[in-house]
Amino acid sequence: MKLAEIIVDVPTMQTDKPYTYMIPKDLENQISVGSRVAVPFGRGARKVQGIIVSIVEKFSLPDNFKLKEISKVMDLNAVLNDELLKLSKWLAQTTYSFRINCIDTMLPSAMHVKYKRVVNLIDDNINDAEILQLFKKSKSIDFDDIDSDKHLVNKLMQLKKNNQVSLEYLVNDKAISKKELFIEKNITDEQIKDIIPKLRKNSTNQLRLLKVLLDEKSLNIKQTELTKKYKISNSTINTAIKNQWITKKQVEIYRNPYKRPVTRNYPLKLNDDQFVAVNTVAKSVKKHENKVFLLEGVTGSGKTEVYLQTIQKALVDGRNALMLVPEISLTPQIVNRVKGRFGELVAVLHSGLSKGERYDEWRRIHEGKAQVVVGARSAIFAPLQNIGVIIMDEEHDPSYKQDDNPRYQTREVAKWRAKYNNCPVILGSATPSLESRARASKHVYDLIKLPHRINNQKLPAVSIVDMREELANSGQEDFSAPLINAIKQRILNNEQVVLMLNRRGFSSFVMCRDCGFVLKCPNCDISLTLHMDTFSMKCHYCGHEEAIPKICANCRSRKIRYYGTGTQKAQKELLKLIPEAKVLRMDVDTTRKKGAHEKLLRRFGNHEANILLGTQMIAKGLDFPDVTLVGVLNADTSLDLPDFRASERTFQLLTQVSGRAGRAEKSGQVYIQTFNPDNYAIQLAKSQNYEQFYVKEMGIRHSMNYPPYYFTIKITANGNQEQQVASKILEISRYLKARLNSNAIFLGPSPSSIAKIKNQYYYQIIIKYKNEPKMHECLEFILNYYQKDAQKGLYVNIDSEPLSFM
DNA sequence: AGCACGCCGACT
DNA sequence: GTCGGCGTGCTC
Secondary structure, three states: OOEEEEEEOOOOOOOOOOEEEEOOHHHHHHOOOOOEEEEEOOOOOOEEEEEEEEEEOOOOOOOOOOOOEOOEEOOOOOOOOHHHHHHHHHHHHHHOOOHHHHHHHHOOHHHOOEEEEEEEEOOOOOOOHHHHHHOOOOOEEEHHHHOOOHHHHHHHHHHHHOOOEEEEEEEEOOOOOOEEEEEEEOOOHHHHHHHHHHOOOOOHHHHHHHHHHHHOOOOEEEHHHHHHOOOOOHHHHHHHHHOOOEEEEEEEOOOOOOOOOOOOOOOOOOOHHHHHHHHHHHHHHHOOOOOEEEEEEOOOOOHHHHHHHHHHHHHHOOOEEEEEOOOHHHOHHHHHHHHHHHHHHEEEEOOOOOHHHHHHHHHHHHOOOOOEEEEOHHHHHOOOOOEEEEEEOOOOOHHHEOOOOOOOEHHHHHHHHHHHHOOOEEEEEOOOOHHHHHHHHOOOOEEEEEOOOHHHOOOOEEEEEEHHHHHHHHOOOOOOHHHHHHHHHHHHOOOEEEEEOOOOOOEOEEEEOOOOOEOEOOOOOOEOEEEOOOOEEEOOOOOOEEEOOOOOOOOOOOOEEEEOOOHHHHHHHHHHHOOOOOEEEEOOOOOOOOOHHHHHHHHHHOOOOOEEEEOHHHHOOOOOOOEEEEEEOOOHHHHOOOOOOHHHHHHHHHHHHHOOOOOOOOOOEEEEEEOOOOOHHHHHHHHOOHHHHHHHHHHHHHHHOOOOOOEEEEEEEEEOOHHHHHHHHHHHHHHHHHHOOOOOEEEEEEEEEEEEEOOEEEEEEEEEEOOOOOHHHHHHHHHHHHHHHHOOOOEEEEEEOOOOOO
């Protein structure tokens, strides 16, 4: 008897292990390791989904243990291969999360099953009026419809005990592939030619249909094509089916997320630096060498071309390629370039696709129909086999770290897969993360530099505008005189401007001038932001929305003022200062709709506006030849965050956004407005000297005991009872302090910097450490120990190498 | 998660 | 006495 070890879809600490099931004889050849199945789980008739992680002959349970059988198979083919199963195990261990959650992250969301509980009536002779009413229409009802009615549930449970009703569990697969009706020819062209003369004179429609069939070379024709293009009615088709000339057939088709045709592009001539880069990596690809390359190239140095030609080399060697970009929907330009280069071989995975589209792209990869995968963070789990190279563009980007379970860093997963596939990884960036750059210094990674812009284009000239002076001189705090003049100049020249303001909405908060009262979200510990388009106050954390106050809720004063500038207010002010400006605003609020992002960028590319004003989402990857001016309205927003990576973030952001200027023939100019003109991150962004920034910042990290000199762990507790949360985190802190080395540094326990989100209180500890062999074991103990509290709504989360300490 | 079991208080 | 509230423990 063959047995299957199965991870069940019940994400708790206690069930985070394989369970053994018997494989029924009739399912034996439909099942393999990596298959999704439905299994009975628990005492009742409950069924859950599971993934087979291994098939064994014997098991280690007591001899008299009665095993259950697998109920049904969900897929014909395994959904996870050996590599991804192993990866899920490693991921669960290193991110302190449940294996089933890791598996879920790897699969497209369309594969997450829906559970349905159904109550079936067995005994017709029930004379309870309420029950009769319930089953009046149908013999089975959806349990969820009556779940909230305690009285009814109890009654039904009683009936269940007497075998008068039964509870049935359905595991429904949502992963429905898209099908289209096709008409298939059943007869040859010769037969058609025979039939035509024998047709009755009045069967004109049949004659038309047959002629179409003769004209169409392929055996299958879309039914919609027959009806729309050839105006052949459904009844005509049905008659032909009766005559057995054709048959209807459902054919699975792939949804194509990129309906817009992409223009074909061809390899560009490489400059010397690029040539060396491509060849160095290609050598590793060929030798199946597991190496990590850090490609440090200034903005505009042609990194994308290096990626594309490296992928080309991998394909020539018969291997596949995986390319990751940050939040891909933000950079349609890159996707189009890859699609334009490799055409049908490319599959794209990102959050901008619908569930169905994602599922189809995933299946194309799974079935080996795609050889190049481009995608955002989760695309690192694409079921691509025989990977020859993994590329991570903008490797420093914070979106590569997932901020809920499993809290993985894509870079680490990429390295794991590269090792499994014996292939190199390219980490590319103009401003590498300090972690990566430090590893390159220690020769853990191979450093490749692209120090020049392509065509020897000069880097844009960067000027810093001291806003303290501007404020004192003119009272202007959002737009300085030099920036306004420069913008006017570009508009006259018919050139374009990119303005970045890292704050959406209208004002950042609303304060009463009499008593200092700031309106806060009732669910979160955060002030509400004013939005002028909806005339409301919004919470950016939970989405809470309320009316704009006219009088102070605290002191009834009418002196309410708006502080801080968001993109909405900036747009309004800009139009006041430069009435002839045509401004496109790009932030979360204007890009929420699917495809809105791409549309905005296309409009900008078509010169429908001369100014693109947006939050940091405009800093990434935009490449418009007529943009010659970039303005950063307030460089301090990211600098003032109480986080040790604030300088790094600011430097990266400023460098990236500066790189948007002067990418073609025209040279670029950048203005950075700041209240901290002497800050080193801003000064070094001005000179665009990454290496110097790296050295300076490393010095600070060293003296302050921060990464990459120390490892870090963040432990968070949350729940709706603040007291409980606080005492829990204190307990955890004491437990760890007693067990770790004395040189481990504890920050906290303390309330998280946003201490309350959606009515949940958050407390945290951060631990900085160098070498803690016991750490992993201790943390596993904590998770195990506190899982009992999860039922009471008290949760403990562990984030290994958190991006932020906030 | 979701279900059963078991222990306690408040109802016909 | 028993119904139903919730705390606890287990699921191959």
